[in-house]
Amino acid sequence: MTVLAAYPERRRTWWQKIWDARAAYLFILPAYIPFIVFVLYPLINGLRLSFYEAGVNKAKWRFIGFDNFVRLFTRDDVFIIALKNTFLFVLIVVPVVVVISIFLAVIVFPLPRAAQSFVRMSFYMPVVSGGVVLAMVWIWIFNRDFGLLNYLLEIAGFYKLLGIPKIGWLAQTETALLSLAMVVISWSIGQPLILFLAALGNISEELYDAAKIDGASGWQIFWKITLPLLRPTTLFVLVTTTINVFQVFVVVLLMTLGGPANATQTIVYRIYENAFVFYKYGYGAAMGVVLLLIVGSIAYFQFKLLGQEVEY
Amino acid sequence: MRGKWLWIIPVVGVALLALSLFIAACAPATPQIVEVTKEVVVEKEVVKTVVVEKEVPVLVTPTPEVKKPVKIELWVDPRFDPQTAKGHPELKTALDYEKMVANDYIKNNPHVSVEIQVLDWADLPKKVPVAIAGGVPPDILRDYLGRTSAYAYEGVTVNLEEVVPKEELADFLPGLLELYTINGHLHGLPIFYWVQNMVVNAAPFEKAGLLDMLSLDDHDWTFDEFYAAAKAIKEANVGVEYPLVMQVASEQGDYAVHAFIWGAGSNTWRDDCQGLDLDNPQALAAMEFLNKLYKEGLINPDVTTAGWQDVNNLFYAGKGVFMGGGISTVNVSIPQAQKEGKVTAPMDARLTLYPHLGDKPSGLPVGPTGLVMFQKQGRSDYELQEITKFLIHLSSEKWQRDYCISSGQFPTRYSVGAPLAGDPNYELTLEWIKKYGVVSMGLNCPHYYEVRTAMPAFFQAMFLGKMTPQEAINGMMKASKDIFGK
Numbered sequence: 001m002t003v004l005a006a007y008p009e010r011r012r013t014w015w016q017k018i019w020d021a022r023a024a025y026l027f028i029l030p031a032y033i034p035f036i037v038f039v040l041y042p043l044i045n046g047l048r049l050s051f052y053e054a055g056v057n058k059a060k061w062r063f064i065g066f067d068n069f070v071r072l073f074t075r076d077d078v079f080i081i082a083l084k085n086t087f088l089f090v091l092i093v094v095p096v097v098v099v100i101s102i103f104l105a106v107i108v109f110p111l112p113r114a115a116q117s118f119v120r121m122s123f124y125m126p127v128v129s130g131g132v133v134l135a136m137v138w139i140w141i142f143n144r145d146f147g148l149l150n151y152l153l154e155i156a157g158f159y160k161l162l163g164i165p166k167i168g169w170l171a172q173t174e175t176a177l178l179s180l181a182m183v184v185i186s187w188s189i190g191q192p193l194i195l196f197l198a199a200l201g202n203i204s205e206e207l208y209d210a211a212k213i214d215g216a217s218g219w220q221i222f223w224k225i226t227l228p229l230l231r232p233t234t235l236f237v238l239v240t241t242t243i244n245v246f247q248v249f250v251v252v253l254l255m256t257l258g259g260p261a262n263a264t265q266t267i268v269y270r271i272y273e274n275a276f277v278f279y280k281y282g283y284g285a286a287m288g289v290v291l292l293l294i295v296g297s298i299a300y301f302q303f304k305l306l307g308q309e310v311e312y
Numbered sequence: 313m314r315g316k317w318l319w320i321i322p323v324v325g326v327a328l329l330a331l332s333l334f335i336a337a338c339a340p341a342t343p344q345i346v347e348v349t350k351e352v353v354v355e356k357e358v359v360k361t362v363v364v365e366k367e368v369p370v371l372v373t374p375t376p377e378v379k380k381p382v383k384i385e386l387w388v389d390p391r392f393d394p395q396t397a398k399g400h401p402e403l404k405t406a407l408d409y410e411k412m413v414a415n416d417y418i419k420n421n422p423h424v425s426v427e428i429q430v431l432d433w434a435d436l437p438k439k440v441p442v443a444i445a446g447g448v449p450p451d452i453l454r455d456y457l458g459r460t461s462a463y464a465y466e467g468v469t470v471n472l473e474e475v476v477p478k479e480e481l482a483d484f485l486p487g488l489l490e491l492y493t494i495n496g497h498l499h500g501l502p503i504f505y506w507v508q509n510m511v512v513n514a515a516p517f518e519k520a521g522l523l524d525m526l527s528l529d530d531h532d533w534t535f536d537e538f539y540a541a542a543k544a545i546k547e548a549n550v551g552v553e554y555p556l557v558m559q560v561a562s563e564q565g566d567y568a569v570h571a572f573i574w575g576a577g578s579n580t581w582r583d584d585c586q587g588l589d590l591d592n593p594q595a596l597a598a599m600e601f602l603n604k605l606y607k608e609g610l611i612n613p614d615v616t617t618a619g620w621q622d623v624n625n626l627f628y629a630g631k632g633v634f635m636g637g638g639i640s641t642v643n644v645s646i647p648q649a650q651k652e653g654k655v656t657a658p659m660d661a662r663l664t665l666y667p668h669l670g671d672k673p674s675g676l677p678v679g680p681t682g683l684v685m686f687q688k689q690g691r692s693d694y695e696l697q698e699i700t701k702f703l704i705h706l707s708s709e710k711w712q713r714d715y716c717i718s719s720g721q722f723p724t725r726y727s728v729g730a731p732l733a734g735d736p737n738y739e740l741t742l743e744w745i746k747k748y749g750v751v752s753m754g755l756n757c758p759h760y761y762e763v764r765t766a767m768p769a770f771f772q773a774m775f776l777g778k779m780t781p782q783e784a785i786n787g788m789m790k791a792s793k794d795i796f797g798k
Contacts (some may be wrong), residue, residue, distance in 0.1 A: 056444040057466040075794045078766070144614055171617040173776055260616035261773035264616050278443045278762040279462060 043292075050289045054282035063281070068286035079287065080264040082258075086176060086246060089266065092181045093245045097188045098237055104189070105196035106226065128185035131250035137253055138183045145166035158298055170256055173263040178250045180264055188244070192237040199233040200226070235306045239299050246295050267291050322659035334477070354524060374538045382698040386414070387429045387450040389436055389681070392718055396642060399718045406430045408716075417705040424698060437761075444468050449686035451699050452639065452706070457491060457500070457755040458764070460684045464499035465758050470685040471497040476702045483709075483725045488680055491756050500682035502709045504721035507750075508567050508677050508739050510666050511637035511646075516630060517541075520548035531665040531744075535575070535601050538667035542610045545633055551657065554612040556605060556707045557623045557632030560771035563764045565620055567677040568636025571666040573598040574674035574751045581754030588763060588792040595671055599774060599781035606775045618771040619663035624649070630657025632642075639663070640720030643722060663737050665744060675749040676741070683707055759795050766791040 018025060050068055054061045072079050108119045126134055150166050158201060159166060169179040203226065211221050215246045227234075249268040252258055258265040258273075267287060275284030377464055392409040394400050404410050407430045414426040420724035429450070431439055443449045446464065453460070463469050478648075481489065488502040517523045525541040525679070527533040533541075533671035554610055558568050570580050573590070573714050582589040589595075605611045612618060612626055626632040628649055637645070644660045665673045683703050691699075705711070709727045716731040720738075723731060732738035754760050774784040 007574075051445050055466050056441045056463065057468045058445065058447070060467060077791075077794070104646050168614055168617065171614050171776075173773075175776060256617065259561055259769060260770045260776055273765065275334075276438050276441070277765060278759075279445075279466070280762075282444065 046285045046288050049282050051062065052282040052285075054280075054285075056279045056281075064282075068283050069290070070285070072290065074284055078262055078265055079267075079270055081262045082267050082270040083290075085262075085264065086248070086266045086268075089177060089181060089184075089248055090245045092178070093184050093188065093248075094241050094277055096181075096185050097192060097241050097245075098234065100185070101189050101192035101237065102227075102230065102234070104193055105200055106222065107147060107195060108193075109200045118196070120190075120197065123193050124190035127189060127190040129187075131187070132202040132228075134183065134187055135251055138179075138186075139170070142169035142179055142255075144171060171260055173261050175264045176256055176260060180248070180255060183243065183251050183255070184248060188241060194235060194239065195233050199230050201227045205224035231306065235302065238306065239302050242298055242302065243295050246291065246298075301305060323383070333543045348370070355643055365642045379421075380694060381425065381644055382695055383421050384424060384426045384452065384699055384702055385429075385450040385533070386410070386426055386454075387440065388450045388454040389433055389456070390430050390432055391681070394717070395648075398720075399714065413470075413711055413714075416711075417702055421698075424702060426702070427604075427693075440487050442686045444686065447689065449688065451685060451688065452703055453684045453686065454503070454681060454706070455514075455684065457502075457680045457682060458605055458760055459754075460500050460682060461494055461756045462761055463686075464494040464683060465728075468687055468708055469499040470687055470696075472501060472685065472703075473498040474686075475696060476704065478503065483727050485724050486724070488724050491680060492682055494756055500684040501703060501707045502680040502682040502713055503722040504715045504719075504724060505678050505680035506536075506638050506721055507745060508636060508638045508639065508679070509741065509744070510568075510571070510664050511627075511635055511641050511661055512664050513627065513657075513659055514662050515660040516545055516548070516550040516552050517657070518548045518635055518660065520545060522548060526664065528662065528664065533665075535667050535669050536595075539601075539605070539610075542605065542634070543584045543608070546610060551630050553599075553609075553631040553634050554626065555610050556634045557612045557626040558615055558635065559618040559620060560768045560775065561617045561619060562637065563761075563768055565636055566764060566767065567679075568600070570753070571636065571674070571677070572602055574677075575668040576601070577668075577670045577674070579752065581752055582753075583756065583758055585757035587796050588767075591789050594669065595785055596781055597702075599784060601677045602724065602771075603774055603781050608797075611775075625654070628655040630659075636665075636719070638757060639732070639735070639741060642737050643735065658726070663740055673748050676744055677749040677753050678745075679753065679755065681721075762795050763792050 012020075030188045042203070051063060051065060053059050053064045077134070104119070111119070140146070144150060144166055147169070149169065154166070157281050167175060169175050197235065207225050207229075208221060211225055216224070247268050248266050252264050252266055252269040253272070256264040258269050268291070271284045271291070272288045274287065388406075388410055390406040393406040394403040394409060400409060400412070403412065407428060410430060412426045414428060418424055418426065428771075436455055440449070440453060440455070440459075440463075444466075449468065460469070460611055476498075484502065488505065489498060492498055492500045492502055506682055512526060514523060514526060514528070518745070522541065522544050525537070525544060527537060545552045545555050557563070560569055573595050576594040578592050578594035578598065578716070579589045581587070602611070606615065612623070612632060614622065618626075623632070623635055627635045628646075642661045642663055646655065646659065649655050650659065665676075668674055683706055685699060685703060695778070707725070709725055712723045712725055712728045714733045715721055720732070722741075723729070732743070754763070757763075770779065770784040770787040770791075773779040773787070774781055781786065
């Protein structure tokens with residue numbers, strides 16, 4: 001004790017701590033510079049901007065406190081519609097993506113390596129193809145008169161059976177959002193599928209062998225072993241997919257422009273319209289802040305609920 | 313040894329020559345007496361050549377004034393793409409056209425260099441505001457009034473009445489200068505404008521023996537007559553499925569929908585520009601009429617999501633016979649589509665007027681394009697003058713004539729006259745403007761673009777049966793009031 005007392009730990013300042021670890025900081029600097037320039041600075045500036053009435057002329061920018069936020073929730077009917085649509089979109093797309101990708105991964109995992117690679121490639125192709133190309137293809141698929149979907153449904157006798165006219169998938173309020181959801185689902189499965197396949201490969205075979213010896217059924221094995229052990233990956237997929245789907249934009253811009261009758265208006269599309277069509281940067285930034293708070297809160301609760309027993 | 317130094321002789325010779333040239337160049341200008349001929353009138357109609365004495369400076373004097381170089385940044389829309397515009401088959405791209413116009417100025421003003429960017433239609437409304445906000449706008453922008461007016465309201469444009477000479481402005485049509493005057497200042501120079509009406513494909517009517525129903529003699533027809541013609545051609549089994557083809561998916565080309573509102577006798581915008589003016593029985597009648605056409609299958613069913621290309625395709629395929637358009641549609645776009653094999657039905661495209669409810673057709677919508685100069689920090693008076701001169705060149709009589717011929721537009725200067733005189737569609741349109749005037753599209757109103765963008769959703773809701781025509785009008789009025797903060 002006396003020895004320890006003779007050499008009390010020096011109280012180091014934060015700057016000294018950084019200086020001591022300067023080699024490590026230098027290593028991460030190349031990654032942090034673009035982060036600061038392209039993420040952190042715009043984020044802080046966006047927060048600041050949300051309290052301003054800001055158009056293209058910087059000289060006329062005016063601090064207005066919370067006015068933009070008040071207007072969003074009291075006078076902007078379209079924003080409220082966009083908010084509802086975005087939540088609905090997330091509620092449709094995220095569970096479908098997670099469930100389908102787990103389901104596919106479990107089916108594909110036992111297949112021979114070549115077959116597994118083929119499935120991976122097939123589902124990953126839309127991820128690398130780019131949203132614009134896919135949106136263009138889907139516009140054609142959904143076309144009321146010349147589209148592939150209606151052509152197939154007509155051949156299958158769907159319209160005759162139900163006695164209804166051909167559906168304009170993107171032209172009707174009842175089907176437009178679902179059609180966009182279908183497009184987003186089609187290109188959102190690739191990445192989770194690869195992650196789940198990798199995660200399945202990390203589950204020890206011994207666990208399955210033991211369960212089989214104990215007489216567990218296939219369903220029990222999946223429910224009691226596979227699914228719990230996929231939990232870290234599921235959490236990751238859930239959080240990243242939720243964030244991505246909240247930011248749905250390209251399909252709206254290219255396929256519906258938020259219509260018909262605002263049925264596919266989403267928050268990010270509304271941000272885009274206000275900032276880049278109406279030149280209301282401050283108001284657009286306020287919408288961005290609302291989106292940040294929503295996504296941040298949901299991700300936080302997802303971590304709270306699902307992340308308790310996860311080991312990273 | 314002696315031969316070793318012989319090289320010095322040519323070197324000294326060249327040096328002496330250079331020195332003599334230098335001395336000559338720096339010498340003061342001494343007047344010389346030279347003989348020149350001059351014609352003088354001695355008596356009426358008698359011309360005699362006499363020799364006079366005149367002082368002229370020597371040629372070696374560096375007389376031409378060396379001007380400070382000026383670099384001008386010009387951003388333009390892609391309107392003059394030689395592939396679709398007329399008159400310059402030797403050019404390949406829209407940039408080539410703009411370079412041609414700029415070089416015509418530079419050849420007499422070598423101190424000026426022009427950096428040109430041709431922005432596509434989708435980039436124009438995005439790139440320009442971002443550049444302004446970033447403090448790096450172009451010096452001159454050529455764009456549609458509906459967009460440039462928004463920049464004027466933001467106070468980022470140069471007041472042109474302060475820099476463009478009055479005698480120059482006197483040559484412009486005053487009505488158009490008035491459209492470009494926002495908050496008391498001229499924010500742009502109009503250089504041409506389109507006039508829109510309706511295009512009808514008369515071929516199916518002729519085939520069905522229904523040509524008389526089109527009122528092509530005086531182009532004056534009522535909603536009922538239009539409805540009867542549309543219904544008759546659909547039922548005539550000549551391949552016409554949706555007589556009126558249009559789109560309300562976006563605000564682009566919305567005049568084709570608003571034309572029915574004007575035809576019914578209502579304005580779209582209030583006279584004081586402070587919002588929409590649709591809360592009246594005339595506007596309601598127009599909405600009800602459009603709704604009736606849609607419900608009876610006389611409008612294309614994908615009206616809520618179709619793009620302009622889809623609308624054109626329906627027209628080219630003969631499925632539709634009425635669509636919005638102007639001189640350039642009939643003179644440029646349709647012939648071009650025919651050349652490209654896109655027109656698959658018999659085509660006899662003619663201009664006509666939109667139908668009306670009152671005693672006469674409504675005025676015609678007019679959409680001017682203009683040149684706007686942006687304010688820039690650090691720009692000297694000299695640079696401002698030079699940019700103004702180039703701006704005047706771009707709007708000059710010579711080039712306005714070319715713009716009009718190239719893309720079927722109307723000139724904004726008196727001095728240009730009628731570049732398309734002799735063209736029956738041009739003559740017809742001019743006659744209509746004289747007879748019925750023009751309508752206000754609200755292009756120079758505050759929040760024009762925002763209000764305009766809010767409107768399609770209500771048309772869509774009405775067509776899809778989610779709103780009644782009255783509810784759609786109420787919705788548009790509320791949106792307009794919200795945008796204006798009322």
